[in-house]
Amino acid sequence: MSCCFENTLHYSSPAHGDWGVVRIGMLAPESVQLFVCPFACGRHGAIGAMRQGFKNRLFYLYISQSDIINGYDDLIPEAVEEVFAALPKMPRVFFIFVSCLDDLIGTDHEALLAVLGAEHPDVAFRVCHMNPISLGSLTPPPISIQNNLYSLLEPAENRDQGVNSLGNLVALSPDSELHDFLEAAGCDGLRHISQYETYDAYQEMARSRANLVLAPAGRYAAQQMQEKHGLSFLFLPVSYRLEEIEESYRRLQEFLLPGQPLAFDFSRQKAAALQQVERARTLVGSTPVIVDGSAVVRPFGLARALLEYGFSVCRIEAQECSAIDRSDMEWLRAKHPEIEIFQPQHHKAVLFQRRLPGSIAIGVDGAYLAGSRYVVDLFNDQGMFGYYAVKKLMELIEEAAKAPVDLEGLINEYGLVV
Amino acid sequence: MAVLSLFLPPFSPDYSGVSAVLFDLKTVTAMHDASGCTGNYTGYDEPRWYGSKSPVYCSGLREIDAVLGDDEKLIQKMIDAARDIQPDLMALVGSPVPMVIGSDLAGVAAELEARTGIPSFGFDTTGTTYYDKGAAATILALLERFTEPLATMPGSVNILGATPMDFGKGENLRDLKKLLQDRGLFLTACLAMDYNLAALRQSAAAEVNLAVSRTGLLVAAEMEKRYGIPYLCGLPYGEKASEEYFAALEEVRQSRQSRIFNASSRDFCDCCKLSAAGGACGVGRANDSRTAPEILIVGEQVQANAIRLALQRDYGESSVAVGCLFGLEPGLALPQDKDLKSEQLIGQELNRDNYRLIIADPFLKVLLQNNQKEFWPNAQYAVSSKLAADQIARLTGSHFNRWVNLRIEKTKV
Numbered sequence: 001m002s003c004c005f006e007n008t009l010h011y012s013s014p015a016h017g018d019w020g021v022v023r024i025g026m027l028a029p030e031s032v033q034l035f036v037c038p039f040a041c042g043r044h045g046a047i048g049a050m051r052q053g054f055k056n057r058l059f060y061l062y063i064s065q066s067d068i069i070n071g072y073d074d075l076i077p078e079a080v081e082e083v084f085a086a087l088p089k090m091p092r093v094f095f096i097f098v099s100c101l102d103d104l105i106g107t108d109h110e111a112l113l114a115v116l117g118a119e120h121p122d123v124a125f126r127v128c129h130m131n132p133i134s135l136g137s138l139t140p141p142p143i144s145i146q147n148n149l150y151s152l153l154e155p156a157e158n159r160d161q162g163v164n165s166l167g168n169l170v171a172l173s174p175d176s177e178l179h180d181f182l183e184a185a186g187c188d189g190l191r192h193i194s195q196y197e198t199y200d201a202y203q204e205m206a207r208s209r210a211n212l213v214l215a216p217a218g219r220y221a222a223q224q225m226q227e228k229h230g231l232s233f234l235f236l237p238v239s240y241r242l243e244e245i246e247e248s249y250r251r252l253q254e255f256l257l258p259g260q261p262l263a264f265d266f267s268r269q270k271a272a273a274l275q276q277v278e279r280a281r282t283l284v285g286s287t288p289v290i291v292d293g294s295a296v297v298r299p300f301g302l303a304r305a306l307l308e309y310g311f312s313v314c315r316i317e318a319q320e321c322s323a324i325d326r327s328d329m330e331w332l333r334a335k336h337p338e339i340e341i342f343q344p345q346h347h348k349a350v351l352f353q354r355r356l357p358g359s360i361a362i363g364v365d366g367a368y369l370a371g372s373r374y375v376v377d378l379f380n381d382q383g384m385f386g387y388y389a390v391k392k393l394m395e396l397i398e399e400a401a402k403a404p405v406d407l408e409g410l411i412n413e414y415g416l417v418v
Numbered sequence: 419m420a421v422l423s424l425f426l427p428p429f430s431p432d433y434s435g436v437s438a439v440l441f442d443l444k445t446v447t448a449m450h451d452a453s454g455c456t457g458n459y460t461g462y463d464e465p466r467w468y469g470s471k472s473p474v475y476c477s478g479l480r481e482i483d484a485v486l487g488d489d490e491k492l493i494q495k496m497i498d499a500a501r502d503i504q505p506d507l508m509a510l511v512g513s514p515v516p517m518v519i520g521s522d523l524a525g526v527a528a529e530l531e532a533r534t535g536i537p538s539f540g541f542d543t544t545g546t547t548y549y550d551k552g553a554a555a556t557i558l559a560l561l562e563r564f565t566e567p568l569a570t571m572p573g574s575v576n577i578l579g580a581t582p583m584d585f586g587k588g589e590n591l592r593d594l595k596k597l598l599q600d601r602g603l604f605l606t607a608c609l610a611m612d613y614n615l616a617a618l619r620q621s622a623a624a625e626v627n628l629a630v631s632r633t634g635l636l637v638a639a640e641m642e643k644r645y646g647i648p649y650l651c652g653l654p655y656g657e658k659a660s661e662e663y664f665a666a667l668e669e670v671r672q673s674r675q676s677r678i679f680n681a682s683s684r685d686f687c688d689c690c691k692l693s694a695a696g697g698a699c700g701v702g703r704a705n706d707s708r709t710a711p712e713i714l715i716v717g718e719q720v721q722a723n724a725i726r727l728a729l730q731r732d733y734g735e736s737s738v739a740v741g742c743l744f745g746l747e748p749g750l751a752l753p754q755d756k757d758l759k760s761e762q763l764i765g766q767e768l769n770r771d772n773y774r775l776i777i778a779d780p781f782l783k784v785l786l787q788n789n790q791k792e793f794w795p796n797a798q799y800a801v802s803s804k805l806a807a808d809q810i811a812r813l814t815g816s817h818f819n820r821w822v823n824l825r826i827e828k829t830k831v
Contacts, residue, residue, distance in 0.1 A: 009448050009475035009495045012460045014468045038514045039423075040431030040545030043458045047427050047803050050781075060423040065546055067420050068518060075420045086424050100452055101518045103481060132452035133481050133515060347446075347499040350473050408468055412804070418457020 005320050010345040014408075015294065015365040017416030018380065019169055020045055021097065021130045021145045026054050027169070028149050030199040031093035033128075034083055036061045036076055038068075041099040041130065048417045057091075059083050068101065073112050080116060092199035093152060094125045100133040124152055124199075139220060147221040149193060153206040155229050161188035162208040163256075166233070167218025169380070171195060176388035177269045181249065184264045185256045210256065212236055214385060215297055216324065237297060237324055238381040240305040240390050242270065249386070269387035276394035277309045284401050288314035288356055290370055292363025293344070295378040300328040302362070305390075307336060314359065315340040317366035344369055360400055362393075364411050373404035379414055423761045425784045429743065430583045430800035431455075432543040434463035435552030435633070436511045438581045439560070439610040441472045446496060446505045448477045450523065451513035455545060462803040463549070465587050473503050477510075484519050489526050496530055506615055507563075508538040509556075517544040537563055548744040549583045549800055550718075554636035557609050560618055561637075567645050568623035575667075576624040577608040578641070578649070579634020583800035584718050586810045588612065590653075593814035594630070597654060601664055609637065626650060626670050631720045632747055642676055651750070652679025653721060656728025656818040678750060680723045681730055681738075710772035711739035711754050716764065716782060717798050718743065719750050721813075725777060725796070728818045741767050741778075743801070761785070780806045794825050 022045040025033055035042045039062040049055040061079040063072050076096060084090065094116070098107065109127040116125045126148045134140050139147070150166065163182055165172055171192035172178060182190055187209070196202040211222045211233035222233035234255045236248050246266070253262050289311050293299040300321060303313045316339060321329045332339060343349070344365045352369065361367035362376040376396045378384075384392060433449055437459045440447045449456045456476035460467045477492055496508055508530055510523040523540030531538040539559055543552050557578070575598060577591065585591050588611050595605055606624040607617035622641075627649035629638040638649035650670045654660035666679050713735055715722040722740040729735040739754040741764065746757035758764045765785040768776055773791060776782075780795035781802045796813075797806035811821050 007478070007495070009446070009499045010453065010456070010478045011473075011475055012453070012456050014460070017457065017461065038431075038545040039421075039428035040433065040458060041428075041454060041514060043428040043431065043803075044454060044462055047462045047805060050427060050805060055425075055427070060428065062421045062423060062428065064419055065517070065544065072420060079420070079422050082422055083424070099514065100454075101514045104484060104515065104518050130454065132454055133479060133484065135452065136480055347473070347475060347495075348502050350471055351502070352471065411468075416461070418453050418461055 004341050005343060006346060008343075008345075008347045011347060011349040012418055013344060013349065013365055013368050015368040015411050015416070016344065017418040018142070020048055020417030021128065021141045022049050022058060023052055023417070024142070024145045024169060025095050025097075025128060025148065026052075026057060027193045028093045028095070028152060028199075029196045029202045030091050031095060032057045032059065032083065032087065032091040033095045033097055034059045034061060034076075034079060035097040035099070035130070036063060036072060036079070037097070037099035037130070038063060038101070044417050045130070048415055051415045059086075068105065071105070071107065073107055076112060077115055077119070084120075090123065092123060094120075094123050095128045095148065096125065097128045097130050100131045102129070103131050103133060126151065142217045143220045146218050147224055150205075150221040150225055151228075152199070153203060153225070153229070156203070156206040158207060159209050160207045161186060162191050162204065163187045163189070164191045164205050164208045164211045165214050166211050166222050167213045167215030168192070168382070169215075170382040172214070172385050173383040173388060173392070175392070176383075176385045177264075177266065178385050178388075181252070181264045181386075182256075185253070187256065210234065212252070214238060215381065216322065236385075238384050238389055239298070240296075240302050240393055241308065242273070242387075242390065244301075245386055245390070266387060269391075273387040273390040273394070276391045280394035280397045280401075281310050283398055284311060284360060286312045287374075287401065288312055288359040290315045290317060290356065290359050290361040290363075290366040290372060292317040292361060292366025293319060294365040294380070295363030295376065296381050298322070298325040298328065300325040300332055303339065304328045304331055307332075313339060314356070315342060315366070315370065317342050317344045317363070317369060319343050319345050342369065360397065362397070364407065364414065367407055368411070374400045375405045375407055375410060376400045377405070377410060421760045426761050426764070426781060427801070427803075430463045430549040431458065431545045432547045432549060432552030433511045433513055433541075433545060434459040435549030435554075435581060435583065436509070436541045436543055436556045437474050438464060438549070438583065439553050439556040440509055441466060441470070441474065442610065442613055443615060444503075444506045445473060445509055446499045446503050447474045447509040447511060448492070448496060448499075449474070449511045449513060450477045450479055450492065450516045450521065452476075452479050452515070455513040463583060463799070465582050465799060465804065465807060473499070473505065475499065479515060484515055487519065487521075489521075489529070493526060493530055493533070497534060500534055500536060505536060508534070508536050510538075510540045512541055512543040514545045517542070517546075539563075549581065550631065550633040550636070550744055553579070553581045553583075553610065553633045557633070557637045558640055561621065561641065561644070564615060564619050565622045565645075568620070570625050571606065571623045572625055573603050574606045574624045575603050576606050576621050576627045576647075577634075578627050578629045578637045579631035579720070580608050580611040581631070581633060582611065584631045584633070584721065584798065585611065586797075586799045586807055589810070589812055590814045591630070593812065593817060594654065597660070597664075597815055622647070626667060628667070629720065631718055632744065632750070635720065635747060635750070638676070648674050648676040650677050650679055651720060652727070653724035653813075654815055655724040655813045656732040657816045659724070659728040659731040659818075660815045662727075662731065679727070680750060681727050681752060709737055710770075711737045712773060713738040713775045713777070714741055714767065714770075714773045715739070716741040716743060716758065716768070716776065716778035717796065718800070719745075719747055723750060725813065725818075728813070729822075732819055733822060780809055792829060
């Protein structure tokens with residue numbers, strides 16, 4: 001294995017993409033979105049929204065070339081009024097999205113927000129950015145949109161024993177032992193934005209005692225909440241290695257109950273996970289396994305875990321290596337130099353070299369590029385954490401190994417947006 | 419001028435039209451954007467993307483590149499890709515950010531070509547116009563570069579203006595090709611689906627161009643000027659209308675005079691001469707301003723015109739208007755036709771009391787306030803993308819009659 005990340009033209013496979021800012025923004029209860037951009041910029045978000053069933057909360061103000069030249073700030077308030085007029089009831093949150101080009105023309109967002117806020121004090125207006133041109137900066141769209149979501153929380157007078165989960169776009173599975181652990185630690189539930197149907201109910205998250213950041217994209221929002229609410233946070237990225245899971249719980253214990261003995265016995269969950277590992281490994285045998293960055297935030301960490309469990313990992317599909325995955329990449333380079341690293345967006349990806357139709361791919365992008373017939377249905381660590389994640393992953397691997405999948409159908413189900 | 423859209427998705431933009439034309443060729447094509455514009459094309463405008471090996475890429479434009487105008491990074495990425503892909507040509511496709519910063523993509527392409535020797539193109543698309551403009555500009559640029567005037571091959575035709583935005587995966591085009599073959603005609607090039615560079619080069623030898631969309635008409639008019647190839651603009655939908663279409667094609671072959679195959683007043687006499695019904699087509703009534711049309715067909719203008727003609731010839735429906743979603747070409751329009759430039763105008767037109775039947779993309783149904791009107795869905799990829807691809811009607815030749823008969827049966831039920 002060699003470090004091989006190149007900055008090339010980007011290939012965009014049919015399996016490339018994620019939720020996109022529209023879908024993430026829709027997590028805000030009672031919110032609507034108005035995109036102010038050339039019409040072309042909105043097509044993928046709108047079609048995605050139609051598929052997901054929330055186009056009735058998504059609107060567009062298409063700007064022309066002359067609007068761009070003249071500035072379009074003054075056009076927005078009137079469009080906002082028209083959106084209000086078309087809605088059956090007033091929203092509580094109004095996201096105004098601008099696109100890449102706005103980064104280059106200096107729209108005065110603060111002045112715009114002041115005008116809108118004065119006119120509609122009961123509506124929380126936010127300017128959001130669908131600006132992938134900022135990828136590589138500190139606040140690219142997946143991070144800034146999460147900050148927009150949690151900026152809607154107003155400081156609470158009182159705290160309760162709830163704990164927030166941030167970063168993860170889907171609520172943690174109720175089967176994860178993290179819930180039991182938190183209960184044993186005296187916490188009153190793990191809160192997630194998706195559980196709230198109203199803006200007022202959502203404010204409950206402002207009363208929580210702490211934030212657990214389960215995916216990197218939520219870290220910036222947690223930092224901002226720490227400043228605004230004084231709410232401390234702990235970054236606990238999903239891991240599939242037993243050692244790391246144990247360490248995560250130890251850190252969580254220290255975070256919630258500093259200096260106190262471990263409140264929870266994980267032996268049953270750990271044993272169940274190991275038992276499932278054994279079952280899956282026996283079934284899969286020496287079948288080559290591909291680990292893909294679309295399935296998990298830390299593909300190198302997952303590859304290491306699988307190798308330690310005895311699986312035959314042959315390839316990692318990762319466009320780059322994040323800081324939190326670097327030590328595992330170094331471990332793999334030292335211990336398993338035979339493992340291939342492919343960049344799914346590399347210009348050579350379109351040549352579809354080194355196909356592995358008999359492999360099991362964890363993640364749809366890796367499956368598409370390798371032509372894998374057996375695909376583990378996992379995207380972005382959704383619902384995963386702790387020993388549960390290991391057990392669930394092994395169940396998914398078992399399921400994948402038993403029958404070929406309709407990959408195109410699976411990709412379409414995900415409804416990915418680039 | 420800014421336009422508000424509350425219900426419909428944005429339609430396919432110009433840069434998708436460019437990329438769709440280049441899809442079949444051995445290119446290195448880079449959409450000069452950050453990622454989303456490429457995602458529009460690969461994810462929602464290109465039904466052939468899944469399983470393809472088409473090297474259409476994203477340049478990965480970043481803020482610092484835009485601010486500094488760093489073309490060298492882009493050039494180097496293109497050269498690196500060309501080394502591995504070994505393309506016949508290269509292309510750079512514009513998007514909103516290059517528009518704002520004034521990128522000279524044609525200039526960058528010239529630099530690329532000078533350094534690699536590979537024919538290179540720059541398209542200054544902006545994301546503020548529709549796919550047909552981009553597609554037409556690309557076909558014309560390819561023709562200009564690769565095609566020289568050739569001796570005419572009798573019996574040969576080009577299909578012009580074939581894009582997935584108008585034809586999805588191309589079922590109606592395959593049916594058209596079959597009809598041409600059945601009549602002893604052969605295809606030189608289908609621009610721009612299912613073709614290659616050799617076919618493009620041969621396209622100047624065609625006896626007649628068949629413009630099957632507004633894109634095709636823009637190209638056909640230019641090819642007539644450059645190569646003297648006459649064109650027939652229209653589509654053979656419906657049994658009787660198809661007979662007229664092929665008679666018109668024969669006439670174009672003989673006369674060398676281009677022709678719009680449409681229910682225009684000029685066509686009125688011709689169609690009655692050609693029609694088996696002889697003077698009973700009823701077009702005259704449709705042109706009568708005192709009679710408001712009862713049927714509205716909304717979509718791409720050439721296809722909508724073909725549906726109208728087939729309804730007239732095969733079903734005697736004479737009171738039909740066309741609503742153009744992507745711009746109205748005056749030469750293709752009848753007096754009652756409308757240029758539906760915005761969602762508001764589309765909604766107003768759909769809801770006019772005089773229409774009893776609407777034929778349109780299923781996404782447009784959301785604008786109908788009166789559900790008493792009959793609605794026949796005919797999906798267009800440029801509107802509803804893959805979400806309604808199963809509702810792209812098969813309309814070529816007698817398939818049209820089967821489609822209409824099925825709709826009529828459903829209405830009775």
